[in-house]
Amino acid sequence: MLLTVSLASHADEGMWMLNRIDQQTADVMKGLGLKLSPRQLYDPDGVSLKDCVVDFCDFCSGVVVSPEGLVFTNHHCGFSGIQKLSTPEDDILKNGFAAKSYEEERPVEGFFVRFLDRTVDCTSRIMLAMDSIYKANPGVAAKTLDSENLDSVMTAVEREYTRAYPDRYCLVKSYYGGNAYFASIYKTYNDVRLVFAPTQAMGKFGGDTDNWMWPRQTCDFSVFRIYADKDGNPVEYSKDNVPLKPKRYAKVSLDGFQPGDFCMTVGYPGSTDRYLSSYGIQERTEAINTAMIDVRGKKQEVWKRWMKSDRAIGIKYASKYASSSNYWKNSIGMNKAVADLDVVGQKQRLEQDIRQWYGQDKQLTARFGSVFDELETGYKNRFDPVRANAFFSETFMRGIEIRRVAAAIASKPMDMDSTEMAVAREQAKSFFKDYDPRVDEETMAVLLANYRQQVAAEYLPSIYNTIDSLYGGDTKAYAHDLFSRTVLKDISCVDSLLVDSTLKETDPVFLYNESITEGRTKIQNRIREDRATIDYNEHLLTQAILEREQETPHYSDANFSLRLSYGFIQDYTAGSQHFDYYTNAQSLLDKAARQDEIDDYRLEDDIVKLLQQRDFGRYADAKDGDLHLCFLSNNDITGGNSGSPMFNGRGELIGLAFDGNWEAMSGDITFNPDLQRCIGVDIRYVLYCIDRWGKTDRLIKELGR
Numbered sequence: 001m002l003l004t005v006s007l008a009s010h011a012d013e014g015m016w017m018l019n020r021i022d023q024q025t026a027d028v029m030k031g032l033g034l035k036l037s038p039r040q041l042y043d044p045d046g047v048s049l050k051d052c053v054v055d056f057c058d059f060c061s062g063v064v065v066s067p068e069g070l071v072f073t074n075h076h077c078g079f080s081g082i083q084k085l086s087t088p089e090d091d092i093l094k095n096g097f098a099a100k101s102y103e104e105e106r107p108v109e110g111f112f113v114r115f116l117d118r119t120v121d122c123t124s125r126i127m128l129a130m131d132s133i134y135k136a137n138p139g140v141a142a143k144t145l146d147s148e149n150l151d152s153v154m155t156a157v158e159r160e161y162t163r164a165y166p167d168r169y170c171l172v173k174s175y176y177g178g179n180a181y182f183a184s185i186y187k188t189y190n191d192v193r194l195v196f197a198p199t200q201a202m203g204k205f206g207g208d209t210d211n212w213m214w215p216r217q218t219c220d221f222s223v224f225r226i227y228a229d230k231d232g233n234p235v236e237y238s239k240d241n242v243p244l245k246p247k248r249y250a251k252v253s254l255d256g257f258q259p260g261d262f263c264m265t266v267g268y269p270g271s272t273d274r275y276l277s278s279y280g281i282q283e284r285t286e287a288i289n290t291a292m293i294d295v296r297g298k299k300q301e302v303w304k305r306w307m308k309s310d311r312a313i314g315i316k317y318a319s320k321y322a323s324s325s326n327y328w329k330n331s332i333g334m335n336k337a338v339a340d341l342d343v344v345g346q347k348q349r350l351e352q353d354i355r356q357w358y359g360q361d362k363q364l365t366a367r368f369g370s371v372f373d374e375l376e377t378g379y380k381n382r383f384d385p386v387r388a389n390a391f392f393s394e395t396f397m398r399g400i401e402i403r404r405v406a407a408a409i410a411s412k413p414m415d416m417d418s419t420e421m422a423v424a425r426e427q428a429k430s431f432f433k434d435y436d437p438r439v440d441e442e443t444m445a446v447l448l449a450n451y452r453q454q455v456a457a458e459y460l461p462s463i464y465n466t467i468d469s470l471y472g473g474d475t476k477a478y479a480h481d482l483f484s485r486t487v488l489k490d491i492s493c494v495d496s497l498l499v500d501s502t503l504k505e506t507d508p509v510f511l512y513n514e515s516i517t518e519g520r521t522k523i524q525n526r527i528r529e530d531r532a533t534i535d536y537n538e539h540l541l542t543q544a545i546l547e548r549e550q551e552t553p554h555y556s557d558a559n560f561s562l563r564l565s566y567g568f569i570q571d572y573t574a575g576s577q578h579f580d581y582y583t584n585a586q587s588l589l590d591k592a593a594r595q596d597e598i599d600d601y602r603l604e605d606d607i608v609k610l611l612q613q614r615d616f617g618r619y620a621d622a623k624d625g626d627l628h629l630c631f632l633s634n635n636d637i638t639g640g641n642s643g644s645p646m647f648n649g650r651g652e653l654i655g656l657a658f659d660g661n662w663e664a665m666s667g668d669i670t671f672n673p674d675l676q677r678c679i680g681v682d683i684r685y686v687l688y689c690i691d692r693w694g695k696t697d698r699l700i701k702e703l704g705r
Contacts (some may be wrong), residue, residue: 112190630679
């Protein structure tokens with residue numbers, strides 16, 4: 001059944017598609033203070049606000065802020081690129097970076113931005129194609145979403161649009177749990193260069209201590225520039241490329257804001273599960289999050305010890321550690337919030353209401369009557385293997401790193417030509433640049449021992465037989481022997497393998513990788529037995545919710561497509577504690593004064609002195625004369641929204657979204673309007689940093705300020 005899903009009117013909840021804004025929604029936003037029309041927000045055939053918002057490297061968002069292709073995003077979004085460009089001799093990660101000219105701007109290998117050209121509803125095409133498949137193969141459709149055929153149909157539609165738009169990138173995605181499908185068509189630019197970055201102490205101020213917390217004082221921004229050929233077309237890096245002249249850029253506002261002022265974010269939220277069943281929530285928290293918390297905590301203890309003792313290792317592992325710890329703490333917060341807010345109980349009460357709704361109608365009962373029994377049985381059957389798989393993935397796929405070299409090389413033929421050889425060397429070079437075998441050896445010993453303690457014996461890969469028989473179960477001894485004998489410890493391994501092809505059969509890392517690959521396949525086969533049933537019934541549950549509440553607007557779960565969230569500047573109260581909507585310079589100085597107690601509050605002396613002078617000039621707030629650093633809105637965001645522009649009612653840039661608050665970490669599963677807040681860095685703090693600390697007035701002038 002095809003469902004018509006409309007947008008509209010919660011002022012704070014919702015990640016709405018820009019191409020689906022109807023008049024009702026427009027009226028609500030206008031009433032809150034938006035001065036732009038729907039056409040000014042999204043116009044596929046003209047120029048609109050969407051044209052200044054970018055997908056930043058497929059993991060963050062960003063905004064174009066100048067006629068010369070300047071892009072603002074978060075510091076933690078640009079972190080891996082800044083880290084790539086850093087060396088112990090030129091430590092721009094630690095010391096910051098400010099290009100004084102176009103020539104000094106540094107290209108970042110692998111970085112890109114995408115502009116959304118248009119979004120097209122292709123639901124009917126997908127559904128008709130799937131119906132034809134079902135008619136030709138009646139057994140295929142029985143209680144399954146038939147993901148293999150669905151993927152083929154979606155790929156075919158993508159190819160059609162790629163032919164229609166040959167210079168574009170097309171991606172078809174599922175919305176509303178497989179009840180709708182849209183194609184997003186993008187223009188991609190691959191020449192992206194670093195222009196400005198604050199020091200690591202400023203850009204990550206608060207570190208793990210303050211991550212996902214409020215109040216915040218993090219100067220979480222970095223600046224890049226998009227380059228193109230002289231006609232504005234996307235091309236690979238060349239010294240002859242020129243700054244892009246964008247269709248649209250955002251005007252930066254220094255006017256400030258007050259509680260109740262309109263605020264919206266536009267960006268690329270990654271993933272939410274707001275329609276997920278209570279059984280799915282329990283699996284997420286008790287199996288998946290639990291594994292992430294346990295394994296990453298142990299891995300990060302090892303990494304952090306090495307990083308603090310050796311700055312070269314600190315640079316190598318900075319980006320990896322930041323990424324790992326971010327979702328580690330997110331999982332801790334999510335599990336706590338799910339328990340504190342009784343999220344499972346809320347969902348169970350909704351499910352009981354749905355049972356009563358379909359129970360009053362025979363046709364509805366025929367369609368939805370078995371949903372909850374099927375979900376309960378499916379999730380119960382796969383809980384143990386899902387939990388084991390989560391521990392397996394965190395241990396062997398995301399924890400112990402050396403198998404990645406073996407996995408990459410194992411797939412390559414021994415008789416590589418010169419081009420294949422160059423690619424192999426480049427891949428090895430990229431990996432080993434941010435790798436230290438001493439760190440990985442200790443990590444392996446710790447995580448192998450931990451994995452054995454966490455899962456049943458049936459989920460142990462065969463490598464444990466070797467550990468037991470040859471090393472008496474001592475994972476430290478096994479790890480030391482493996483790393484002492486393998487050739488896969490530096491870039492020379494590519495040449496070693498060409499000289500001696502037998503290494504693929506004898507090197508201990510290749511043998512280890514074979515065991516891991518087999519073990520993973522075994523666990524995933526167990527999970528696959530119930531996956532189709534669960535996916536199909538979660539799809540039906542979403543359908544039931546939409547039909548039961550069809551008079552109420554519903555947004556689709558986030559899937560890293562362009563979304564808008566609207567609301568207003570707002571403080572909040574959690575328990576007995578009230579939190580103001582902004583932080584100021586003094587609050588940063590107060591934390592910096594505790595840096596001997598809390599290392600995450602360490603700040604450079606020159607920055608402390610600069611703030612102590614209190615010469616904030618035009619960047620000061622007009623009402624209190626202070627420098628505002630970070631602020632809160634009730635906009636609905638999640639991972640991927642990092643770097644999203646925060647706009648006022650005139651569509652002017654007032655900040656960059658970078659985090660959410662601890663009390664509402666269950667936000668990916670349920671939205672709590674009383675608690676959930678978006679944390680943004682005030683654009684006035686960003687410009688103050690560029691101007692007063694970075695002394696880069698050329699950028700201030702470029703912004704028209």
